Amino acid sequence: MAALAAATRTKRQARRDSDSTPTLPLPAFRPFQLCTLTEAVPSGDDWLFEMKFDGYRAQVAISGGKARIFTRNGHDWTEQFSVLLPSLQSLTAGSALIDGEIVAIDAHGRTNFSMLKTGIRAGIPLKFYAFDLLDQDGRNLSDLPLIERKARLEKLIGFRDPSDSLQFSTHVQGDGDALLKTMCEGGHEGVIAKRADARYVGDRTTSWLKIKCTKRQEFVVGGWRPSDTGKGMASLILGTYENGQLVYRGRVGTGFTERMRDSILAQLKTRSLKSSPFAAVPRDIARLANWVRPELVAEVAFSEITPDGSLRHPSFKGLREDKPAAEVVLEQAGVSVPRAMLDPKFGKDIAQALGIKLTNADQVIYPGTDITKAHLAAYYAAVSERMLQHLSDRPLSLVRDTRHDLTDTFFQKHQLPGMPAALRAGELKKLSGKDSRILWVEDLAGLIGGVQMNVLEWHVWGARRQQPHLPERMVFDIDPDEDLGFADVRQAAFDIRDILGALGLASWPLVSGGKGIHVVVPLVPQADWSEVKQFCQNFAELLARNEPHRFIANMSKAQRKGRIFLDYLRNGQGATAICPWSTRARAGGTVAMPVTWDELGELAAANSFDIFSAAARAQGPDVWEGYFEAQQVLSEPVQQVVRR
Template structure:
């Protein structure tokens, strides 16, 4: 009780200077904002343009003379980048968190990735070009417009000698074509275009665009072909990850020295596999190949991408140790559809899955262009992320009746005419009664739901094979109409912190409506009675401890000016919206998983429509580690929140 009260109190009351956190604490690693590849250069004075560096993306945390250098995956590479540390240690007496690129400069004045690889090992001078700032002296700057962040950063870095290892990345407002032409003429990789009014968002967005002068791609090595004499390596066999599958993308056989080939083969020999990890490989390529675990990432230049998605005239540039193989996808220019949600493709997907899609051109969300075929394309785009939360779980469908979102109904069991890709059956509940259920096993089930005009998929918190043991808890924060989304975010963060003090890790889900779900994965050991009792005790404890913000009673009258912490979704047979599900709300919004760090930069719970959500699903999983958490709702934990 004292720990919980203290956690709540620190959010409400400003502390005296003597109680405050030290001013210059070393900042923690945050998620990077990533660029979207674009084939066009934006115009107008609301865009600025910078050089695209050919190096390692890095985040530098500084507190006085203490410095940490992190890769894009959050790995501490301070020791590898010792040559840039002296200038960083002298930068400030306070604290900062910087975003930038570590590069090596060749004799022609170009950033050179191959030279960078050698430079790390040999300890040659490197440079850190910083182009953004997350925070300064404990003040979060991510909500500050980019142009203001750049001004703060430029003042911090100041004028520096060209030989200094720390440099500020200058920019030009508008005139992107001229900047691009200058970069191309100088043999540089390309330019970055950024909206000057954009916040810093730890995700891939269209407010940052990359336009390449040269064609370059990261690929994962899945095997190699030996030389004709049987000794050494002739070419590497490459692939990328697309929707959970390792896809063949061609070979690279140039750009290596013989010594380099020997070193790479030595690394590959340690990773040998009997069979290819690729989903499929052309027969003529597979005939003489050796296969390896897809763990090494190569960077290559290439001439073009063929119609089947393979690279032509590829040239090896080096290995990358700063990229996780499963994050490597084919980097194609984005179009205005958000993530290529082509309704024609949606119809083709439905046909391939054996679902007859009636009225594919029917507008599902009034006032938008979103059709039934768009929804099929959307679920195909997010299926790999959604199905682990949905597969084999009893579910309820929210279906539309008159196509205006005003008359929807819940379906919990089979009805006549239901597509066969949705499954139905029975299970026995804890109290001994039989319950008719629906469940889905694959994308075909999701498409079958779309055919039935399903707008939302709601799931039980358990697998149908173990119906008495829940695998998650959901705390649904439902705010009164007059509250700001900032109040909801603060409540979610408070709940996260309090759960953390008793050993439970949680993840935030934007509901797609007006609230946030705080989701807690569990090892299925405690039964539904124990879980529901804990959730009710937790909600009532918060309402008792902080009655000005929380209420544990669903009455609208009692909720005025407060937030209802809905614990009722944690009983057997109760459901909550599935992550990545569409919502039956205007605009075609989606329930989207986010990270705690990026939640702070969002301004509403319905921030993602199907196009933005599909694009997001192509990037890094915001809930990485969710299914690997090993936490149990023990009796000791349950007793902590007893009234």
Template structure:
């Protein structure tokens, strides 16, 4: 490799123990290490795996957790991957002669593109080491170097986070992280110092399991924790340990050996800890964990219970006491490291649940505070899922018409309480090419001629049946009345649970309803948005939560509803006239058109009205510029800044502030709203003193003024052909019967963005008009947004506009 030429040229590998081979990439995740090097001058060598080699810096005084410290880090030649764990004595007369101690090792996660960071001179990254954790910055120093100098000076700076401002790691850690040896012992080639715990290794205990619930628990008796996305694991620490046991008692210590070394940092004679093994180094999800298992890491462990400590059985103690003891045991571990405590949900768990589900999380686990630890399933622990997820037995497969795919879908089943297998449907998505090949290889020797499970012939034509031995983890939206999985997605194979133990959990069927804001919402688990996952119930809960803010602008205005009864993938249509079967919470007002013919229009006054609209499949709310009591007198004027495709959001923000200033010169104040699409809306609150024609003419004149002043930037016509490179100042929202997207309405666009009001002094901080989602919208509301009071379009304002237009 060309990158290693300098490294190889500087070393005689007949005289130095340093590795000459390139080494192998990690596969999943990126490795990191620091070597404390006692050479001519003591320093610490930072190594970051990237593109098949190790980026390297010599840190002269070592790393510091003090965010005000800037430690000099001199860029050195790239090293081979095989150097990552090197420790030993480099003899005199060799380049870098001295003692090398492996001071820290782990994984790292770039927070920005590495190639760009190296070019610009700023690398942002997180470390997941045994000793160094959290976010860090490497910043190249400015200034010209002498032409003959090859020194490239950088600064290593700790970012402010939970891992900052700890005790000085240089003073704290004086021995090898891998062998426990000092510099002297390494120089003398002494044997590694093994950690010798004197406590008896605890035996395996069957774990406590949670029962499925469709509702959150009473916060007075239960606390709530995050539902994690990994493998349940009890870790035993003591003589001969640590050991990892799956929930079915399998010893998987060899699979997670790279994680187990982190348990050496626990100060105790013995312990039995309950928790979950997850993907580490910033990676998320069950698929990432499976990739990590194949590659030997990275892993993380989230502990949530302590069953024994130093020989004392704690299972009969209440959960509150076990948790307090666990927190003391973990207190001296590095924050943000491989071993973490499961966070307890603070505040209202309903708010947390909405935010977790909105962010695509798993859900919550509720645990009774005063309960003892009891093996097996009980109501002391409850699991509340955002989306359904469970294990199923693979009982067959269907051939694919594509030669590239070894199968089209897998047939799934689960055991009933009586032990018999029950067919639950198919899964045909979620596989990548490698997974499909691996699964096909597992299935071939399991083929059988007779049916594995009773199933309708219409659903099993052409199936190849297999012995029920493989277990699949599957996510799905809901179950149908026939017991079939809806929108099933394959997540991975489960090796920690035998097929014989896969049971059908009691599920909330798809025709059950959920009461939100007093409205019975059917099919609440039906997925509306895919990423982040947002169900019909989530959408209803959002509009219920945001209603105090949203109704300030929406209540008592005629509405147009954008309905998507089948979700984002199905049909969508606007509806402004309530039809037969509209719920009572969506009220109607009769409005006459120009010919005098009256039609009913929808409006709402409370949260129940908003949620009732969601029950009918509504995603977006569009509002008139007048209230129903004075339909001839608008109380808001809206300018929609709609950019050409080639313009960036920075152009739109600049246009918004310029339009604000222009309106201010005319004597009108406005507030801004990210549209949730591409543009920005400016809203001018009005006194109800003039009619639609006046507002329409005035807004059109303002748009025309902008076009006259800066024709290269603005256009007042809707024409797409003429808009190239310009921003359309859409004034057409300001005529009778026209609507604009309502503040705090979710948009029917990927990602479920919200049309969100923003303060003028924060507008510059947003990078796109779709940046705010449902969770942030609820958190923000109207906080910090200064909305001007109603203003008059009086003769003075009109005179100023006329003067501006005519010079």
């Protein structure tokens, strides 16, 4: 707390805007920006560090003398938090949308979640710590850097007495390790690290990180066990969701007062179920269990997650009403999936089940890592549902590495002796009239067959083999001069997106796993390859004519100095581009990853994802939502625009 107090800026009196300020509409609720759990504290002055509060995340909408308080789910809890209203209602005669956390402070100066629950019911004093300003006087501030948003917020709130229910959440810039040590020694939750230059994104991002002093998270209550006397509740049976199933995570029987036990038991009895809501539960636990509908969410502290996925030394902290049970998943440090998901034994078992003999399964395939051939098989099993949408039944180019050191990789487009049958081979007739030998896969067995053949990259045509003359997508490959930074590549992608959007064509970004970005445009298979390639060439030349200092449409590296080559050659029949979710033949086991446009604005490099983080993303929602439903054609008017 002392470290945070030392960071406070020049004290200002709490202020209220002029009474002549026009009345503005109450700002609407927006999705919250959420943090990614990590164990490492980021370094550098481009990070701001704040105290991690133990309370309810809230969004406050203010206009004149009116204020509304919204929970993380967008529910209006103004009445429940009415003790905060006097300070909020008098803050400004204009309007504001403020992000922050509602807390109760115990006698030791710590935020206390259990006290907060009591305070909501009993009306004891609570505090709202404001840490972000999303809207002010009708202006959307989300695109401003965080450091600027916080400066505006601090000016708006001004200096306040410590007893005031509205407080500004101060921060320190850089030196996050020292602040974390201070927080942990003081018995606090931990710290939040935020990129000083980042915009506000209503999603979970890596520009906001949480570093905890102790392990603690939410779990879904799926049942309870009675005490040995048969009266009352001994413990809660807990789980988290994984792939739509409730997975057993253990029990918690400590941390309750008798009153809490009675109150929770009353809620459990109204939710009784005859059968278990879990995917599986140990027999000795199930024998005495009472099952309930998985609706209640408990916050639990614990020492660690055991290798079998259960809690060790759990302690109950309280029930949460601000998070739906369906959203509760097991948090893991960093953006990577637990390596258990990519267990090499699982990779071997998958290969065997599919009839693929995985030889040298323990061979390390990325020097300097522990990633083996078996890891790669497990990875493709984890992402196959996502990847096969882009891969199956499309002619392929493969990049193989038989030496396992990334020094002698080679392309392959045709069948060679010894290849597994799951890697299909055949012929098709191209537009030129020539027959062409092709490879393709249809299922996970094909992917695992590729792993057996040391395939590290999967490059695909933009058309299916059944309609080889009609492409289903265009790819704009942004290939920068090696002296350009990722920020230049990223800005080029945004510019290409905007121009395509003006032409009525929606696009989706793919970070390549190397240095570049692909802007991908799905198409109804209607125009043939010559039309699509000509459009892409005209588009690239249009950019090069309009901004010759930034873009070049000539692939010559000698002429590319300081500029970006927009590679339109990916769009000819027979040409291929890296498949989304494919690994790359690059150090570290990086992956070509589909991202959203908002995410792209937060990424620091095109090789930000490895097989572990990619496998984790594959278990969540499809970030290319709407891609396969897009009904887009290259109309003649659109083609005429780029011809000019």
